[in-house]
Amino acid sequence: MPNFLDQFAFVKLKLILLKPILLAVLCWLAPFAHAGVEADLSGRRIESVSVRFDGGQQENSTYRDAALKAFGVHPGNRFDPVRSDLMLNQVRRLSFVGDARYEVQTSGNGNLEVVLDVTLTQVAKPLVDSTMGLFATGDWQDFPTLYADDRSVLQAKLLNKSMVFSNTNAFFGRPDVLTAGNPLATAPSGKGTDTWFESSVEAGLYGISAxxxxxxxxxxxxxxxxxxxxxELFTDQSRVHGGVEDAYFGFIGRNTTDQGGVRQMSLLYGRKAFQVDNGMILRLASANGGDRAALQSNPRNAADELIHAQFVYDDHKLELFQLDPDELEPIDSHTVIQGVNYEGRVLPNLRLGAMALQVPESNFKYYTPTATYSREGLEILDLRLAFDPPASVSSFYANAELARQTNRNFDMEAWGGYAELGYQFRDTAWRPTLSYRYSKFTGDNPDTPTFERWDPLFAGGGGDEWVQGLNQYKVVQTSNVIAHRFMARLQPAPRWELTPQFWLFKADTLNNLGGAQALSVLESDDLGMELNLTARYVANPNLIFVFSAAYTQPGEAIRSALNNDYQNWFSASALMIVRF
Known part of the structure; x- marks a missing residue:
C-alpha cells in the first residue's frame, strides 16, 4: 500500500506541470458535463401503438389498420413529436375520421405507450373536401397545421421551454475548488441558495410531400x-442567444405489405437531433449553456451536420450515419463520428442492437502523467440486449449494453456498459416498477502501458438515462465511475409519473486525470450518494410539466479533495414545455 500511494504522490507532482493541459481538457468537457433534464419524451423508444375509437366505445379492425397505416408510427420507432404531428394530419383526413389526437405515457421500463384517439364521423367525407389547415380554411383552430391534403402536409412549430432552477450549496459549497479551470465558471454558485430562470422559444416550418x-x-x-x-450554476450574468436549430431535408420510400409488414428507406442531410438507443454513447448532438444560455433546460438538440441513411424491414433497422456535433464555438473539438447501427427484434420479447463507429477527425486530447493522445482514430464496438415483455402484463424486464473502445493510433482499451433488471407490477395500484442498474466506465491505470479511461463522447439523456445523478453528474461524469442505481416508477394517475432514485457512486481507479481538476488523483474510491425525485405530468403531448429535486452527499474522495470543508448539495427545479 505505501508503494501505491508513493506512485500517486509522483502523479500529483506531474499534475503541476500538466495544469495548462488540464485546462484545455476542461474547456471541452464543460458544456457536456452539465446536461439538464430531458423531459419532453423526444427520442424515447415507442413500445406500443394502439387505437381507441370514440373513447373506447367502438372497435373496427379495418378502421384500426387504416389509421395505423396513415399514422406511420410503429413499435421500435423513436418518438418524434414533429413527425407524429405531421402524420396525425393524414389520419384526420381519412374518410371515417371526424377528429384524431394521440396521447403518450411512459411504461414501467421507460419506453412509451402511444394511444391514437380517433373520433369517428357520422357521415363519410370525400377526400376532395378534406383539405385542412390554416391556409386552406382560414381557421386558427387548425394551427399549427398550415396545409394538408392527400399528398402534402405543411406544419408550423412553436415550442417554449421555461424553467426555474435552484441550488443550495452547489458543488458542495466549494465551487472555488470543483470548478477550477472551467472557462464557463465565471461566477459559479456555491454556499447558500441561488435561483434563476431560463426560457427558450423555437419556431419553425416542417413539411412532407408525396x-x-x-x-x-x-x-x-x-x-x-x-x-x-x-x-445560475456557472455565472450570474443574464444573457440571450439566438440561432438556427433544425435545417434538414431528405426523402423516404415506404411500402406496407398486406400483412402489415413495413419496408422503408430514408436519407437525410442537415442539422437535426440524433441518438443511438438510450444515449449511453451518442445523445447530446448539441451543447447548451455558455453564451447559448439555458444550461439546464437543454433546448438545443440538433447536430451541426448529420448524414443519415436508414433501412427498415419489419422489426429490423439498419442505420448509417456521419455526425458532427454542434459544440460551443470557442471550444469546438471538431469531432466527426461515422458509424453503422443495427436494432432488431429477433424474438417477440427480445431486442438486439449492435453498433460500430469510428472518429476520423478530432482535436480532443487524452492525457496521462507521461503522454498525450488524440481522440482521432477512436473506434467503438457496442452490443445491446433488451428483454421487453408486453407492456400490458406484470413481468420482469432486462437491459444490458457493453462497449469496447480502442484507437488505431495507440494502445487503448476502455470498457463501458451496464446491466439493468426490473419488474413491472401492472395490476397493482400506481403500477409500480422497481429496478436496479449497475453501470461501469473504466478509468486509466497509470501502471499499464494501455490507455484505459472511457471516453464519454456525447452521452446524455434524462435522469433515468445517462445523467447519473442530477447533482453528482456535474462533478463526476460517465468516465472512471461505477454507479449503482435503485429506481422506482410510479403512476398515481394516468398522466402522472413519479420517479424516485437512490444512487451510490464509486471510482474505478484512483487515477482520475481527465476529470475535474481537483479530483485528478483520488484518495478513496468513494464518490458519494444521491437521492433524486422527479415528477412528470403529461397533460397532453403538447403540454408537459416536470418537477425535480436532488440531495447529494459527497464521498470520501470528494471530501478529502475539499479538506473536509463541504456542505451537502440540494437542488430543485420546475420545467414547463408547451407546444402551440
Missing part, C-alpha cells in the same frame, strides 16, 4: 432563441 405513391420528400427548419436570468 412524389409517388411510395416516395416522399421532407424537410424542416427552425430558429431558437434562449435566455437565462439570475445567478
Amino acid at each position: 412524389v409517388t405513391d411510395h416516395i416522399s420528400v421532407f424537410g424542416g427548419g427552425s430558429y431558437i432563441a434562449s435566455g437565462s436570468w439570475g445567478p
Whole structure:
C-alpha cells in the first residue's frame, strides 16, 4: 500500500506541470458535463401503438389498420413529436375520421405507450373536401397545421421551454475548488441558495410531400432563441442567444405489405437531433449553456451536420450515419463520428442492437502523467440486449449494453456498459416498477502501458438515462465511475409519473486525470450518494410539466479533495414545455 500511494504522490507532482493541459481538457468537457433534464419524451423508444375509437366505445379492425397505416408510427420507432404531428394530419383526413389526437405515457421500463384517439364521423367525407389547415380554411383552430391534403402536409412549430432552477450549496459549497479551470465558471454558485430562470422559444416550418405513391420528400427548419436570468450554476450574468436549430431535408420510400409488414428507406442531410438507443454513447448532438444560455433546460438538440441513411424491414433497422456535433464555438473539438447501427427484434420479447463507429477527425486530447493522445482514430464496438415483455402484463424486464473502445493510433482499451433488471407490477395500484442498474466506465491505470479511461463522447439523456445523478453528474461524469442505481416508477394517475432514485457512486481507479481538476488523483474510491425525485405530468403531448429535486452527499474522495470543508448539495427545479 505505501508503494501505491508513493506512485500517486509522483502523479500529483506531474499534475503541476500538466495544469495548462488540464485546462484545455476542461474547456471541452464543460458544456457536456452539465446536461439538464430531458423531459419532453423526444427520442424515447415507442413500445406500443394502439387505437381507441370514440373513447373506447367502438372497435373496427379495418378502421384500426387504416389509421395505423396513415399514422406511420410503429413499435421500435423513436418518438418524434414533429413527425407524429405531421402524420396525425393524414389520419384526420381519412374518410371515417371526424377528429384524431394521440396521447403518450411512459411504461414501467421507460419506453412509451402511444394511444391514437380517433373520433369517428357520422357521415363519410370525400377526400376532395378534406383539405385542412390554416391556409386552406382560414381557421386558427387548425394551427399549427398550415396545409394538408392527400399528398402534402405543411406544419408550423412553436415550442417554449421555461424553467426555474435552484441550488443550495452547489458543488458542495466549494465551487472555488470543483470548478477550477472551467472557462464557463465565471461566477459559479456555491454556499447558500441561488435561483434563476431560463426560457427558450423555437419556431419553425416542417413539411412532407408525396412524389409517388411510395416516395416522399421532407424537410424542416427552425430558429431558437434562449435566455437565462439570475445567478445560475456557472455565472450570474443574464444573457440571450439566438440561432438556427433544425435545417434538414431528405426523402423516404415506404411500402406496407398486406400483412402489415413495413419496408422503408430514408436519407437525410442537415442539422437535426440524433441518438443511438438510450444515449449511453451518442445523445447530446448539441451543447447548451455558455453564451447559448439555458444550461439546464437543454433546448438545443440538433447536430451541426448529420448524414443519415436508414433501412427498415419489419422489426429490423439498419442505420448509417456521419455526425458532427454542434459544440460551443470557442471550444469546438471538431469531432466527426461515422458509424453503422443495427436494432432488431429477433424474438417477440427480445431486442438486439449492435453498433460500430469510428472518429476520423478530432482535436480532443487524452492525457496521462507521461503522454498525450488524440481522440482521432477512436473506434467503438457496442452490443445491446433488451428483454421487453408486453407492456400490458406484470413481468420482469432486462437491459444490458457493453462497449469496447480502442484507437488505431495507440494502445487503448476502455470498457463501458451496464446491466439493468426490473419488474413491472401492472395490476397493482400506481403500477409500480422497481429496478436496479449497475453501470461501469473504466478509468486509466497509470501502471499499464494501455490507455484505459472511457471516453464519454456525447452521452446524455434524462435522469433515468445517462445523467447519473442530477447533482453528482456535474462533478463526476460517465468516465472512471461505477454507479449503482435503485429506481422506482410510479403512476398515481394516468398522466402522472413519479420517479424516485437512490444512487451510490464509486471510482474505478484512483487515477482520475481527465476529470475535474481537483479530483485528478483520488484518495478513496468513494464518490458519494444521491437521492433524486422527479415528477412528470403529461397533460397532453403538447403540454408537459416536470418537477425535480436532488440531495447529494459527497464521498470520501470528494471530501478529502475539499479538506473536509463541504456542505451537502440540494437542488430543485420546475420545467414547463408547451407546444402551440
